[in-house]
Amino acid sequence: KNEVEQSPQNLTAQEGEFITINCSYSVGISALHWLQQHPGGGIVSLFMLSSGKKKHGRLIATINIQEKHSSLHITASHPRDSAVYICAARIAGGTSYGKLTFGQGTILTVHP
């Protein structure tokens, strides 16, 4: 079992729909990242969370440390949101050096 699990693996939505992507982790973390990857490979960091909730435009990320669960929400989805969304955990501990352990990604396709 992976230390970081995402669901769903694939998500198709109509433009305007509210989207939720879930991430669960089984290890102690110091922070959780949500990343966006477009075709061609480039990865952009969307959020880094250690508690609570963050909002940026139409994107909202939440984390529940006790339940070891995080969600990424997209409100009023748009075709340009189509991408792979990846959650990544920064494992807590002195020798982790900040390296990230990634989920397998959620492929989001938003149709007009």
Next chain:
Amino acid sequence: DTGVSQNPRHKITKRGQNVTFRCDPISEHNRLYWYRQTLGQGPEFLTYFQNEAQLEKSRLLSDRFSAERPKGSFSTLEIQRTEQGDSAMYLCASSLGGPGRQAKNIQYFGAGTRLSVL
């Protein structure tokens, strides 16, 4: 452009050949990471540098792989005697780690080098 730069973007090679990739991190970043991503999977950690010191290597990094960061700035990842299983996207990320207000530990990723071994 002050982001993380990786070269080349694409590399096609024949099995058994050696390849070298380069990563130029954001200039003030002391931490540099290499990750590998195969099709349909999330990236996996390969190795980590703090300044010029290579502090951690994944077991994924076989002895055919070597990485350097000679002056604590750019880094190279070399794969010797490439195999078809090495085909993947190789991602580099950098961050400013450590204590202090400027150290945000947010990793900034390059666009990656896509390796195809024929």
